[in-house]
Amino acid sequence: MSTENVDKFLDHIEKHQDSLVERLRQAVAIPSVSGDPAHRPDVFRMGEFLVKELKNLGASVETRDPGEQDFHGTTLKLPPVVLATIGTDPAKKTLLVYGHYDVQPALKEDGWNTDPFTLVEDEKNRLIGRGSTDDKGPILGWINVVEAHNKLGLELPVNLKFCLEGMEESGSEGLEAIIHQEADKYFKTVDVVCISDNYWLGTSKPCLTYGLRGVSYFHLTVEGPKADLHSGVFGATIHEPMTDLFAIMSQLVEPNGRLLIPGIYDLVRPLTDVEEKTYENLDFSIQDLHDAVGNEINLHNTVRDTLQHRWRFPSLSLHGIQGAFYNPGDKTVIPAKVTGKFSIRTVPDMEIPIVESLTAKYVQSLFDKLGSKNTMQLKCTHSGDYWLASPDHWNYVAASKAVKKVFGVMPDLTREGCSIPITLTFQEALGKNVLLLPMGRGDDGAHSINEKLDRSNYVSGTKLLGTYLYEVAASKGE
DSSP states (O other), X not given: OOHHXXXXXXXXXXXXXXXXXXXXXXXXXXOOBTTOXXXXXXXXXXXXXXXXXXXXXXXXXXXEOOOEEEETTEEEEOOOEEEEEEOOOTTSOEEEEEEEOOBOOOOGGGTOSSOTTSOXXXXXXXXXXXXXXXXXXXXXXXXHHHHHHHHHTOOOSSEEEEEEESOGGGTOTTHHHHHHHHTTTTTXXXXXXXXXXXXXXXXXXXXXXXXXXXXXXXXXXXXXXXXXXXXXXXXXXXXXXXHHHHHHHTTTBOTTSOBOXXXXXXXXXXXXXXXXXXXXXXXXXXXXXXXXXXXXXXXXXXHXXXXXXXXXXXXXXXXXXXXXXXXXXXXXXXXXXXXXXXXXXXXXXXOHHHHHHHHHHHHHHHHHHHTOSSEEEEEEEEEEOOEEOOTTSHHHHHHHHHHHHHHSXXXXXXXESSOOTHHHHXXXXXXXXXXXXXXXOTTSOTTSTTOEEEHHHHHHHHHHHHHXXXXXXXXXXX
16 A cells, blocks of 8 residues: 555645535535425436536546436436446456435424535534535545545546435435446446445444444325314314324334334344444443433433444334424314324344335234224335445455544444445445445434534545545455
């Protein structure tokens, strides 16, 4: 590994960090919310922004059209998958980088302290804005690496390929088919894959992540009258859809987090003594959890129990109700049709078809017990399987060395509770090791209000990504 080149790169990033922040500011300003039809043009605009950035750096850029999406009865065009290549030297290893350029919805009235689509740096040097840590900051980290090498007149130590999508926050629609189609074409020369779309376990020590939970998202719809009704006229005279919905959703999960679906825990892989030891000496505390959520509302009192329920046990969360009155003020309406939304995070060895079958059977039994004359429908709108990789692979060894170089410590090896279904698709379709190399901290608040990425994490994270390329190049792994 060229230590001289690495040092030049690290010095360049440190001296030019303000320009890196400005690039992130431009990206955050594009409200690329994939789950909102009104913002679908902005998702396309964000894709165009990245295409321009990559072409300006000399990349060979292609796009793939994922087709169209049926968005609750409305047909929407899916944003392009951006494929970019920098370097085709057969003597070098080829690294595939994946990221997503869409973001979660965000409104000032949700509780943001600032406009969510205006990047603000506060007094603690936190870069606040939707997408700052999930996932625009990490994507731009890779672009920063390429730019630095160009300005220094240095060749990248590896061939670099990008796969950037605009639908990750909405189930990665259309991407899986493209990956399989391109497995022996665009992705044929790939040696390993790196994804920076998760976070440190805590706030002070980097980690490498080798496991993720899966997710199955459900819409539970109860429908009765032809239109909304006046509760003073019709209350206690009809079966009310909202009452039925609450009765069912209240019996999906206990307040202590335990799922109530019969047979669901029988699917979970037993905890072994070997796995038990992996929870020792991790850089995480219950206070880290308190800080991340902004309150002392933990279910479990030990780090071990907390992380096991976050990583290797399933969870069920209730997310919202569509069709109900939710504006400020009072409205005595009986909704004609309501849809409750919930998701189940799955773990080894929970097979998605079995999870969906058990859930549907249980929900139907709950509805039947109500004796309601309303109609009920349960639909799984999207799902993705859990993922596990080998942390002993040379790709992880290379990343560990890079963390040691940049941060001066060896990283924690962790699993995570979130879901990135496409991770498993890359692993299975390409037959290559996939590494999760996070940039942000555990308190970044992705998907929440006031999402942020610390300037130090953005700058040092960019340094880490570049150093990792040199360690991959120096690895003797095949």
